[in-house]
Amino acid sequence: MAVADVSFSVPRSKIVSIIGPNGAGKSTVFDLLTRVQDADAGSIVGDAGDLLNLPAHKIVRHGIARTFQQSQLIETASVRDNVGIGRLRFRSSRMSSAIFRTPRFRREQEREDARVDDVVKQMGLDPYRDDPISTTSTLVRQMTSIAMAVASEPQLLLLDEPMGGLVESEVQELMGVLRKLNASGMTIVLIEHRMSAVMSLSDLVLVLNFGRRIAMGTPDEIRRDQSVIDAYLGTRRAS
Amino acid sequence: MKARLGVALQLATAAALAVGLPALLVHGDYGRHLLILTLILGALAVSLNLVMGYAGLVSVAHGAFFGIGAYTTALMTVNGYPFIVSVIAGMLLAALTGTLLGVATLRLRGHYFAVATLAFTMVAVIILERWEEVTRGARGVANIPRPTPVSFGSVTLSFADFWPMYVLLMCVVCLFVLVVHLVVHSPFGKSLLCIQRNELLGKVYGVNVMWVKLRVLALSAAMASVSGSLYASYIAYVSPNDANFMRSFEAIMYVVVGGTGTNWGPLLGTVFVHILPELLRGFDNFRLLILGGILVAVVRFYPAGLAGGIAEIVKFATRLRRLSSRFQRTKPVTD
Numbered sequence: 001m002a003v004a005d006v007s008f009s010v011p012r013s014k015i016v017s018i019i020g021p022n023g024a025g026k027s028t029v030f031d032l033l034t035r036v037q038d039a040d041a042g043s044i045v046g047d048a049g050d051l052l053n054l055p056a057h058k059i060v061r062h063g064i065a066r067t068f069q070q071s072q073l074i075e076t077a078s079v080r081d082n083v084g085i086g087r088l089r090f091r092s093s094r095m096s097s098a099i100f101r102t103p104r105f106r107r108e109q110e111r112e113d114a115r116v117d118d119v120v121k122q123m124g125l126d127p128y129r130d131d132p133i134s135t136t137s138t139l140v141r142q143m144t145s146i147a148m149a150v151a152s153e154p155q156l157l158l159l160d161e162p163m164g165g166l167v168e169s170e171v172q173e174l175m176g177v178l179r180k181l182n183a184s185g186m187t188i189v190l191i192e193h194r195m196s197a198v199m200s201l202s203d204l205v206l207v208l209n210f211g212r213r214i215a216m217g218t219p220d221e222i223r224r225d226q227s228v229i230d231a232y233l234g235t236r237r238a239s
Numbered sequence: 240m241k242a243r244l245g246v247a248l249q250l251a252t253a254a255a256l257a258v259g260l261p262a263l264l265v266h267g268d269y270g271r272h273l274l275i276l277t278l279i280l281g282a283l284a285v286s287l288n289l290v291m292g293y294a295g296l297v298s299v300a301h302g303a304f305f306g307i308g309a310y311t312t313a314l315m316t317v318n319g320y321p322f323i324v325s326v327i328a329g330m331l332l333a334a335l336t337g338t339l340l341g342v343a344t345l346r347l348r349g350h351y352f353a354v355a356t357l358a359f360t361m362v363a364v365i366i367l368e369r370w371e372e373v374t375r376g377a378r379g380v381a382n383i384p385r386p387t388p389v390s391f392g393s394v395t396l397s398f399a400d401f402w403p404m405y406v407l408l409m410c411v412v413c414l415f416v417l418v419v420h421l422v423v424h425s426p427f428g429k430s431l432l433c434i435q436r437n438e439l440l441g442k443v444y445g446v447n448v449m450w451v452k453l454r455v456l457a458l459s460a461a462m463a464s465v466s467g468s469l470y471a472s473y474i475a476y477v478s479p480n481d482a483n484f485m486r487s488f489e490a491i492m493y494v495v496v497g498g499t500g501t502n503w504g505p506l507l508g509t510v511f512v513h514i515l516p517e518l519l520r521g522f523d524n525f526r527l528l529i530l531g532g533i534l535v536a537v538v539r540f541y542p543a544g545l546a547g548g549i550a551e552i553v554k555f556a557t558r559l560r561r562l563s564s565r566f567q568r569t570k571p572v573t574d
Binding site: 034036055056057058059060061065066068072073074075076077081084085086088089091092093094095097098099101105148152 | 244418421422424425426427428429430432433436437439440441442443444445446447448451454458
């Protein structure tokens, strides 16, 4: 069992970080929240009720979007096309309207193209708009993953190690973007190993170890928590 | 939007030219027969490409869908139903069968899906062979009439002649290419892309993977059935052999050789595979050996198929042209 006895709630418009050693079950929590993996027991309650009653493809309609630890972007598609995937939930996927290009289809197409362009600009991806993902830098890839999630207009954004592979200046840039998104009212749950970023960004920190919750509190409380220091932070990182 | 329609029209025109030019170059009854068959099987390849090239589902069931169209048209037209009614009936039946097949194979991917569709094709052939009261068994259905002649005032187009049949087929092929282009360049196409490249991503962003698979399979099956209807009507005879897995494998070969996931690649592949043996006739008994070698070489050196190879050559030529124009611009002026 990757995760057991993990209970936590995420206050609206806050940033909550999940930390813990490798194999602690952090990504599994995201997989359960987005129904990518099935839960054997328990409940996940959102605004729409118990999310465990919903299939994976309906989760995004309830305002939950996520990124992945391993890039899941479509390598041959452009940055813009990847971001556009985030808008699929707003699109009519009727084949007939695609074939006959009905006026409604065309209006929707124009509206959605404009919305994707807005998100691309908002995330600072305009210079790379038409570049295939395979040719872009790690920062652009991470930003594109987040932009894809943002394009789906979530209330709750789940980010799985968005700072992985970034240098310090890029981390600062990304933190600025996350602060802006949070300021716009978006709730963010972040899995991250970079403690400086976690402690600086988060309102609350959840610590997992071996699939169990060992602590939850403000960054200061977590820094001082002896069980967290023993299991994950160590004395140097805690100070 | 206008630009996109423009591209669609350009593609359709290019496809029409690519397939239409041979009609002017080909002489003799045999050449014309070969051309008509190429167009019919090209339509089958385009339909297969929709699921194989764009949704990543390698279907070996397309021989059976082709057979469903062929048999529906054969049995209906020999009993006096108009050709067009038989085509529509075949499409509906194939779409329904495709949907049922989709439901049964929903959770399968890759080789597992291919094997399941192969099993489906084998079952379809057994039904055609054994259900003699309806399908006439292994004897097949003969004397199938050509499509009903069309009159424009005093002019009547009889599809027993080459040109009306050729133009009809070309229209069908262009229509198929256009439909695939429009479907692929739509939100539905983006869902297909997700299914092909990353199903997990699609699911997380709201793509109902199973529903999309079902619909694309139904559309592709209906298109394959149209090519079967045209085949039955043109050859005037169908037997269970026309629906077997060899037909499916032929279609897969056209798509792979031409270029999976490219709009006009499957057509190119069909033309190549059909015309090449004729060009190699001079090699007598070595013909098939050379043909096999060439096909293996195409797949080995052009994994993206002929269409991908041509695209690479065009890209290379464009780069060369740009380089040469830059070189000319920077050439020093001498007295």
